[in-house]
Amino acid sequence: MGKRSLLKNKATRSSSIRFGLCCTFMDQAIKFRNTTVKAISSMERDAALKKLSGLCMANAEALLQSLQFCADNGIGCFRINSQVLPVKTHAECGYDVFDLPEGDEIVRQFKACGKFAQEHNIRTCFHPDQFVVLNSPRPDVVDRSIAELEYQAEVAEWVAADVVNIHGGGAYGDKQKALADFSRNLKRLSSRVRTRLTVENDDTTYTPSDLLPLCKAEGIPLVYDVHHHRCNQDEKSVEEITEQAIATWDREPMFHISSPIEGWEGPKPRRHHDFIDIEDFPKCWRDLDLTIEVEAKAKEVAVLRLKKQLAESWFVYILRCSDGSLYTGITNDLSRRCEQHNNGTASRYTRSRLPVELVYQESQDSKSRALKRELAIKAMTRKAKEALIKSAAKQKQ
Numbered sequence: 001m002g003k004r005s006l007l008k009n010k011a012t013r014s015s016s017i018r019f020g021l022c023c024t025f026m027d028q029a030i031k032f033r034n035t036t037v038k039a040i041s042s043m044e045r046d047a048a049l050k051k052l053s054g055l056c057m058a059n060a061e062a063l064l065q066s067l068q069f070c071a072d073n074g075i076g077c078f079r080i081n082s083q084v085l086p087v088k089t090h091a092e093c094g095y096d097v098f099d100l101p102e103g104d105e106i107v108r109q110f111k112a113c114g115k116f117a118q119e120h121n122i123r124t125c126f127h128p129d130q131f132v133v134l135n136s137p138r139p140d141v142v143d144r145s146i147a148e149l150e151y152q153a154e155v156a157e158w159v160a161a162d163v164v165n166i167h168g169g170g171a172y173g174d175k176q177k178a179l180a181d182f183s184r185n186l187k188r189l190s191s192r193v194r195t196r197l198t199v200e201n202d203d204t205t206y207t208p209s210d211l212l213p214l215c216k217a218e219g220i221p222l223v224y225d226v227h228h229h230r231c232n233q234d235e236k237s238v239e240e241i242t243e244q245a246i247a248t249w250d251r252e253p254m255f256h257i258s259s260p261i262e263g264w265e266g267p268k269p270r271r272h273h274d275f276i277d278i279e280d281f282p283k284c285w286r287d288l289d290l291t292i293e294v295e296a297k298a299k300e301v302a303v304l305r306l307k308k309q310l311a312e313s314w315f316v317y318i319l320r321c322s323d324g325s326l327y328t329g330i331t332n333d334l335s336r337r338c339e340q341h342n343n344g345t346a347s348r349y350t351r352s353r354l355p356v357e358l359v360y361q362e363s364q365d366s367k368s369r370a371l372k373r374e375l376a377i378k379a380m381t382r383k384a385k386e387a388l389i390k391s392a393a394k395q396k397q
Helices: 003-011 037-041 045-072 103-119 139-159 175-186 208-218 226-231 238-246 299-311 334-342 367-378 382-396
Strands: 017-022 077-080 123-126 163-167 197-200 222-225 254-257 290-294 314-320 326-331 357-364
Touching: 017 123, 017 299, 037 045, 045 077, 045 103, 077 290, 103 123, 103 139, 123 139, 139 163, 175 208, 197 208, 208 222, 208 238, 222 226, 222 238, 226 238, 226 254, 290 299, 314 334, 314 367, 314 382, 326 334, 326 367, 326 382, 334 357, 357 367, 357 382
Parallel strands: 017 077, 017 290, 077 123, 123 163, 163 197, 197 222, 222 254, 254 290
Antiparallel strands: 314 326, 314 357
């Protein structure tokens, strides 16, 4: 389906954006526990397994608390920390969960998390660390990567997570060969990994256009990261990649959003901000059914702020005053603002020119865009403003 038809069809009904919270919290007292290889390796094996068992149980409890927070606050997706079972795949300190003293109960608790997530329509997912590289020229790195993917897919099976997302890996001087190596190593993965595996464009090596042929050939969905795309550009627009990425999914697509901490003109645009700049949120995403993971340092605070901003409706409006002059302003509550103008509490200019009449309005999807449009209209000549008002009146007829 082409871009025009998809956006047209989606626009005829309300969209359903599922926002995702990534791994941890900023303000909430919900903590996941971890340990180090050094700490575990210094202990007797039985004592180490007992400690690891306690950590895994604590993390299952923290996961349930995380999902409860998401359910209570309208957050539709939670990314589970890769170390939810600490040092699980380490060569010396690793373990099978059923080797732990409370292994059966740990699995039961994680499955309870999965049941809760399903009952409350919360999607869960995993995003393995950067050391998971399927196309490394080093066999030991590939072996460790596969072990990590198998572990995370095992937990994903318990909690009913449908995404285990990785990057394309390195280019190693030859992108096409590196992607061919990626494809070849897919054959070594179990079905529970393959059915959940997704790949994401990154900010330095693989653009969406680099990965889309791989996605289509191997049936791997593309997790489209728009921030990475803006840092590592190809010849395609955000709108084009949005369409093509959606086409790779056989379930609800998952995308990523983030903003640069020092702005797009700053020295390091790849670094993530605490929050999302609403201007960075693609307009073409607003009318689509998507999971959008919010990769922002302020965690749940950033997710909730973005949800609130996207739910707001902003308007640019023109009033005709009693003396015939025109006044332009913005608001997120048009009827209330007009009442304030006619009550003399909104503007010094209109207070002395009552009553006023609303003669023009247009919606904008953010306050900043409304402010920019307000300035553009204020810069128009009187004749141009009257033409704008007249044109809008004709459209209503």
